[in-house]
Amino acid sequence: MLGLILAVLVCSIPADAVVTPLPGQGNQTGILFGVHPNAKTNETITAFIAEHGEIWWHESTYNHTHEYVYIVPANACEEQLVYLNKIRADEHGGEPSIGNIWIIGCDEALPLAAELTFPKIFAKYPALSNDGGVRSYVENQSPGRYEEVTTRPSRTQVYFINDTGVFTEYIVDLSGGEIVSTTYVSEENLTVGRAEAETQALSGRSPDARVENIVLKVYGGDRIVWEITVWAGQKTDVVQVPSDLAPGQSLRTTTPGFGAALAVLGAGMSFVLCRKRR
Numbered sequence: 001m002l003g004l005i006l007a008v009l010v011c012s013i014p015a016d017a018v019v020t021p022l023p024g025q026g027n028q029t030g031i032l033f034g035v036h037p038n039a040k041t042n043e044t045i046t047a048f049i050a051e052h053g054e055i056w057w058h059e060s061t062y063n064h065t066h067e068y069v070y071i072v073p074a075n076a077c078e079e080q081l082v083y084l085n086k087i088r089a090d091e092h093g094g095e096p097s098i099g100n101i102w103i104i105g106c107d108e109a110l111p112l113a114a115e116l117t118f119p120k121i122f123a124k125y126p127a128l129s130n131d132g133g134v135r136s137y138v139e140n141q142s143p144g145r146y147e148e149v150t151t152r153p154s155r156t157q158v159y160f161i162n163d164t165g166v167f168t169e170y171i172v173d174l175s176g177g178e179i180v181s182t183t184y185v186s187e188e189n190l191t192v193g194r195a196e197a198e199t200q201a202l203s204g205r206s207p208d209a210r211v212e213n214i215v216l217k218v219y220g221g222d223r224i225v226w227e228i229t230v231w232a233g234q235k236t237d238v239v240q241v242p243s244d245l246a247p248g249q250s251l252r253t254t255t256p257g258f259g260a261a262l263a264v265l266g267a268g269m270s271f272v273l274c275r276k277r278r
Helices: 002-011 028-035 043-052 119-124 126-130 132-141 194-202
Strands: 055-061 066-073 079-086 098-105 145-152 155-162 168-175 178-186 210-219 223-232 235-243 252-254 273-275
Touching: 028 055, 043 066, 043 079, 043 098, 119 126, 126 132, 126 178, 132 155, 132 168, 132 178, 155 210, 168 210, 178 210, 194 210, 194 223, 194 235
Parallel strands: 098 273
Antiparallel strands: 055 066, 066 079, 079 098, 145 155, 155 168, 168 178, 178 252, 210 223, 223 235
């Protein structure tokens, strides 16, 4: 039945008409550039297509304002390009639309967008979405939780915490909802690691005592402590275990407008293009 319908449609097309390919048919690069003309003027995207030749592409939802556009080599796919595109941008009118660009393995999942990982805190502080360091840490190191602490009126700190494997933390200092500074810290740079800090916090307590929560806090710009909540019996205690920076190590701190491309995730990655090769 489908074949009959297609045959009728093809036979009814005037001889001089321009045929629009069905999805998955025709020159996919030409179709991509027709639907998303900004891709045609982006050097990273055009270089990727030139390198890999024939492609296919598709779109996927990011949030209510943006979408992912996937560009995948049609043959011998080892890597794919994914970019973030503003849905309502007038690309044909020249309005910019392309955000982050990633090149990842074809069997590799794209990190979940920061706003989708922690929707409540990103909705509460829109400035978080505009900071490249925050987005990069959340989307690439996949912290499992965050803590929000009010330090004084109109001043807040948000701790994004990755406590799987090596303990790392991205601390955002906000004033009036705007970012004042950000600090990245890893237990690899400290003289006292997480395991040792927990051992100290539980020392001398009953056998049923356990760690309920742990976070790294920075005081005065250079004093670092493990703040550990310990449950013992019918009460909880908050224990602070000092930790110094290891020799030759320093905290990586940025302020808006300075060092925005802080390499918290290692060499070879930027916040505009994240390229990973297997």
